[in-house]
Amino acid sequence: IPGLSESRPPPVIRYNMNNITATADPEGNRENILLLTPMARFYPEYWANLLRLTYPHELITLGFILPKTKEGNEATAAxxxxIAKTQRHGPARDRFRSIVILRQDDEPALASQDEGERHKLANQKARRAVMARARNALLFTTLGPDASWVLWLDADIVETPPSLIQDLAGHDRAVLAPNCFQRYYDEETRRAEERPYDFNNWQDSEVAQKLAGAMGRDDILLEGYREMPTYRALMAYMAQEGKDEKFEVPLDGVGGTALLVKADVHRDGAMFPPFAFYNLIETEGFAKMAKRLGWQPYGLPNYKVYHYNE
Amino acid sequence: IPGLSESRPPPVIRYNMNNITATADPEGNRENILLLTPMARFYPEYWANLLRLTYPHELITLGFILPKTKEGNEATAAxxxxIAKTQRHGPARDRFRSIVILRQDDEPALASQDEGERHKLANQKARRAVMARARNALLFTTLGPDASWVLWLDADIVETPPSLIQDLAGHDRAVLAPNCFQRYYDEETRRAEERPYDFNNWQDSEVAQKLAGAMGRDDILLEGYREMPTYRALMAYMAQEGKDEKFEVPLDGVGGTALLVKADVHRDGAMFPPFAFYNLIETEGFAKMAKRLGWQPYGLPNYKVYHYNE
Ligand SMILES: Nc1nc2c(ncn2[C@@H]2O[C@H](COP(=O)(O)OP(=O)(O)O)[C@@H](O)[C@H]2O)c(=O)[nH]1
Ligand SMILES: Nc1nc2c(ncn2[C@@H]2O[C@H](COP(=O)(O)OP(=O)(O)O)[C@@H](O)[C@H]2O)c(=O)[nH]1
Ligand SMILES: [Mn+2]
Ligand SMILES: [Mn+2]
Structure with a gap:
């Protein structure tokens, strides 16, 4: 940020929040998108997918937060x-409006980023608290007065429809999650297949409510662990082949792999609790907080994005 | 915000959060202060007091949020x-680094801003939820990557020591509240006197804990109402004449009339809950949230700032 010269008066910026809309036609209304990605590893496929997004890039600001680990340093360099390639040498239409890169200041709770290690139940609370703090730091630091929407997109989402932003915003929902799958090669059928990946998009169940009720205030209920069956209705399992991509379901918990949020939801105060909030944490706690603020989250079981397969 | 020309590549900004310090010597370390004020009325004394602050103004960014009411329009104009006087025509040392003015987009729950009306118990929950949303919108929208500290200062704080920022930061606390008093003319003694004003700075009591325990999850416990005695230890009553201004007490609830917060506390996710959070709301809920994130709030019983007397 340049120093202010004595001759030029310092900037005074006035924003009428009523004029910052978030509508079903963001492109027509020239709405700004803040695309936020916490990033531990850099995947070229993630960047290639970003470049393919057809939403006008001059309306997209990118924000990244990377840990201060060896892995984080490598990812930052990559x-x-x-960024230099795209912003300096690429075609004008590829260039994003602006880009912010933050380096986290606290150490991540877990050094290893191996998928098996990450997903161990015992490691989840500490790991998700670290993730929540990283998401909050990124959000609080980059959300300015002119963003209409915040698109959360994990660094390992390597494939989305190019019209992702228009498609999601078209639903005009305060919080909306596509369904996150993973492609894999099935050794038995010898075919390319896909399977559900993100189990944090769910509808609550009575069992889960009872489990939570019996827990201490600081305990958290996690999804996708055999040791703790919740009988929640997972959006991951609601996908129906060939069915309407626009089909919506209300959700009580959301994941962060891909998530479109009206900026006003965050401005109202909805963040990612790094502590147990109604026995939920991070993105799932965020869904609960959005609900408490009067914003109902939704999901699209048949609209898919794809997670990298390690 | 100016459009980006095709010839100049869009800005890429990199921040190492480790380098954004918040220390006991903010002036020496050239730390940026974000001074945030929700404002329903404009008082010339508030602005005069701001101008008297000795912290280098070129390190202070001001952020305001005003309601979209007739009163809010008048305050915005004033x-x-x-601002124009100071930033354009005033001496260079008076000018602040930059200024952001936000106009709220939702209607405040109460039209009347009369002190008696405002303080009625029945009105408090809705009113403080509105205030919490306004504070969050202001915070989420103005906190950038380079702020070290956030100073919350209400629009009706008309007198503080000119060294307020240095004095408070000198304690090197994550969250620190001075004691907010009000000057008045005592008809009986015929002398200028002062009395406590902000009752939201307190230490918790067993009675309050029990009251909260018996409440529903959505109910809130409020301070300073005879109908609901909490027996909390109020910082307002801890002031001792002529005693050490640096004397600190730990707090469980804080007010927002004047409050210095390390920016990282907010970046971690601490905001002003517009809903009951541990049966607390707004600034008091913020204190609880800061604590849950590992940041202990403190107060200065003998260090005073003064609220306007209507
Ligand atoms: N800033 C930051 N990002 C991280 C950290 N750990 C993981 N990430 C990123 O956060 C997102 C979610 O993490 P990931 O490990 O993929 O979670 P999973 O796919 O749900 O197991 C991905 O974009 C990661 O690159 C961390 O410690 N700091
Ligand atoms: N933006 C905004 N500010 C408000 C609103 N109501 C009050 N304020 C400001 O918020 C601060 C606290 O409100 P105030 O009415 O003084 O509360 P009290 O002194 O605690 O009774 C003051 O700076 C007010 O000017 C509102 O509806 N919107
Ligand atoms: Mn992942
Ligand atoms: Mn006041």
Whole structure:
């Protein structure tokens, strides 16, 4: 940020929040998108997918937060290389409006980023608290007065429809999650298949409510662990082949792999609790907080995005 | 915000959060202060007091949020007039780094801003939820990557020591509240006197804990109402004449009349809950949230700032 010269008066910016709309036609209304990605590893496929997004890039600001680990340093270097390519040397239509890169200041709770290690139940609370703090730091630091929407997109989402932003915003929902799947090669059928990946998009169940009720205030209920069956209705399992991509379901918990949020939901105060909030944490706690603020989250069982397969 | 020309590549900003310090010597370390004020009325004394602050103004960014009411329109006009005077025509050392003015987009729950009406118990929950949303909108929208500290200062704080920022930051606390008093003319003694004003700075009591325990999850416990005695230890009553201004007490609830917060506390996710959070709301809920994130709030019983007397 440049120093202010004595001759030029310092900037005074006035924003009428009524004029910052978030509508079903964001492109027509020239609405700004803040696309936020917490990033531990850089995947070229993630960047290639970003470049393919057809929403006008001059309306997209990118924000990244990377940990201060060896892995984070490598990812930062790789990211900066691609940014320089796109922003300096790429075609004008590829260039994003602006880009912010934050380096986290606290150490992540877990050094290993291996998928098996990450998903161990015992590691989840500490890990998700670290993730929540990283998401909050990124959000609080980058959300300015002119963003209409915040698109959360994990660094390992390597494939989305190019019209992702228009498609999601078209639903005009305060919080909306597509269904996150993973492609894999099935050794038995010898075919390319896909399977559900993100189990944090769910509708609550009585069993889960009772489990939570019996827990201490600081305990958290996690999804996708055999040791703790919740009988929640997972959006991951609601996908129906060939069915309407626009089909919506209300959700009580959401994941962060891909999530479109009206900026006003965050401005109202909805963040990612790094502590147990109604026995929920991070993105799932965010869904609960959005609900308490009067914003109902929804999901799209048949609209898919794809997670990298390690 | 100016459009980006095709010839100049869009800005890429990199921040190492480790380098954004918040220390006991903010002036020496050139730390940026974000001074945030929700404003329903404009008082010339508030602005005059701001101008008297000795912390280098070129390190202070001001952020305001005003309601979209007739009163809010008048306050905005008055504020803008003073800003123009200071920023365009005033001496260079008076000018602040930059200024953001937000106009709220939702209607406040109460039209009347009369002190008696405002303080009625029945009105408090809705009113404080509105205030919490206004504070969050202001915070989420103005906190950038380079702020070290956030100073919350209400629009009706008309007198503080000129060294307020240095004095408070000198304690190097994550969250620190001075004691907010009000000057008045005592008809009996015929002398200028002062009395406590902000009752939201307190230490918890067993009675209050029990009251909260018996309440529903959505109910809130309020301070300073005879109908609901909490027996909390109020900082307002801890002031001792002529005693050490640096004397600190730990707090469980804080007010927002004047409050210095390390920006990282907010970046971690601490906001002003517009809903019951541990049966607390707004600034008191914020204190609880800061604590849950590992940041202990403190107060200065003998260090005073003064609220306007209507
Ligand atoms: N800033 C930051 N990002 C992280 C950290 N750990 C993981 N991430 C990123 O956060 C997102 C979610 O993490 P990931 O490990 O993929 O979670 P999973 O796919 O749900 O197991 C991905 O974009 C990661 O690159 C961390 O410690 N700091
Ligand atoms: N933006 C905004 N500010 C408000 C609103 N109501 C009050 N304020 C401001 O918020 C602060 C606290 O409100 P105030 O009415 O003084 O509360 P009290 O002194 O605790 O009774 C003051 O700076 C007010 O000017 C509102 O509806 N919107
Ligand atoms: Mn992942
Ligand atoms: Mn006041």
């Amino acid at each position: 990211l900066q290389k691609q | 504020l803008q007039k003073q």
